Amino acid sequence: MLLRVRLRTAAARFADHGWPVTPGSYFNGARMACDRPTCWATSCHPILPDWDRSTDVHIGQWWRERPHSVLLPTGRVFDVIEVPSLLGIKVQDVTAPVAVTPAGHWMFLVRKGATLRPELHQRFDIVHHGDGSWIPAPPTVLPEGQVRWQLSPQHLDWQLPDPDGLQQAMVSALVSLDASFLDLPINARRSSFIPPSTVEAALRKAG
Numbered sequence: 001m002l003l004r005v006r007l008r009t010a011a012a013r014f015a016d017h018g019w020p021v022t023p024g025s026y027f028n029g030a031r032m033a034c035d036r037p038t039c040w041a042t043s044c045h046p047i048l049p050d051w052d053r054s055t056d057v058h059i060g061q062w063w064r065e066r067p068h069s070v071l072l073p074t075g076r077v078f079d080v081i082e083v084p085s086l087l088g089i090k091v092q093d094v095t096a097p098v099a100v101t102p103a104g105h106w107m108f109l110v111r112k113g114a115t116l117r118p119e120l121h122q123r124f125d126i127v128h129h130g131d132g133s134w135i136p137a138p139p140t141v142l143p144e145g146q147v148r149w150q151l152s153p154q155h156l157d158w159q160l161p162d163p164d165g166l167q168q169a170m171v172s173a174l175v176s177l178d179a180s181f182l183d184l185p186i187n188a189r190r191s192s193f194i195p196p197s198t199v200e201a202a203l204r205k206a207g
């Protein structure tokens, strides 16, 4: 199926479930273009000037000619917490839709109204997308490759988790990462086998 049609189908599915959706620039083989003569942006960006306010939905019109990115404005139905893949892959015991960018950013969708916990807020590699922000949704194509679902909203029947539970799971994942990467002696870090007792001790130390 044509990429443009796949993007349009995905956009229509989000809209059918009451999720906000807006078109973004499209990859023209060299950069993310948007055909507006006054626009010099070369990365992924929304193309409608009022994308963060408008609730109009014109899927057929928006995806008629170009394979526009499918962008999901955040802060209306859901927020997104974006973390590096190294952390995202360690998050356990919480089921949330997760979109993954080709650059390895894991974007967890949660119910709106999240406030980042200090342990997450202080990290430059963790981003909270709320009001006035957006994320690219699958199957958007970026210069580096395609955005994909690690866990799709269909798979979870379009249910979104509570932001506090997800953040707790992220903090736990962060503690286990810091413990296994930073607190162990250098020779243990180089070893492919880490004795379980060492990990437990490191976790206790990390608190």
Ligand SMILES: [Zn+2]
Residues within 6 Å of the ligand: 025, 033, 034, 035, 036, 039, 040, 041, 045, 046, 047
């Ligand atoms: Zn533009």
